[in-house]
Amino acid sequence: MAEITAAAVKALREITDLPMMTCKKALVQAEGDQDKAIEILREEVGKVREKRADNVTNEGFIFSKVSDDGSAAVLVEVLCESAPVATGQDLAQFGAQLTEQLMTGPGAATAEELLAQPAPGTDQTLQQIFDTIVNKIREKIVVARITKQEGPVAAYVHHNGKVAVLFKASGEKPNFDLMRDVAMHIAAMQPTVCNESDVDPALVKEQRDQLTAEAKASGKPDNIIDKIVDGRLKNFYVEQGVLVAQAFAKDDSKTVSQALAEGGLTADSFTLWVLGS
16 A cells, blocks of 8 residues: 655645545555545536435525626525535635636536636636535535626626625616615615616506596596606606616605616616525
8 A cells, every 4th residue: 555645635735625534544545646535526526416405595695796897796605504504615716706607607507507617716617626625514405596797787696695696787878886776676675677768568567547537537637647647657667676766765755767777877677586486
């Protein structure tokens, strides 16, 4: 049997970032061959995944990155089993690599496509780094969702990483501070759609017809019925969760639409993620 020196174990640990005893065990099995030991450790990842495949991933973190000029932003959701792992350094570093590659790389439609790409600043793929983390932490971890939004766009992630928003708006000169305030509003109030035009037209027609009939039945003059109905429809849009119709969380004396208009902006769309949903 080959002698396994402390120096050899230390060298393997520096390469893999795995515990000393794990590295020593792999070297013993590989009879001191470092390359074989690395392969053995990689094979262990599959065993970890198989063993924990049915475990629940109720914890995790949503990572974000916005380009310096606000021309694009990305979100990546990583799920795991425990809160300490969700907020740990390993996941934070991995999240930063995922968002950096998604932002600056060739793009990816799925998490699998992203993981196959190089990890920024390393000679490894994101998948290889992911495997190392799983092997080190020994719990189920899933890169669940990824998205990239072209701007002008602002992002907000709640401090616990469990709610994240991308908000896109149009205007001659984007006010990113205001847009981030709206993103925070979305995280807090969780609207269902962005604009009135996003509501099902059939529902709008049904509500308009009902309000028109009520106005006529009350004896209102025909020449003001449309104005009355339009006014009452505002409450309907709030009930339907329309972002622009909601009272702005930062200043509820105005709607989100009015707040944006004061900044020369109109709302285009938003992405709202709640961890695991």
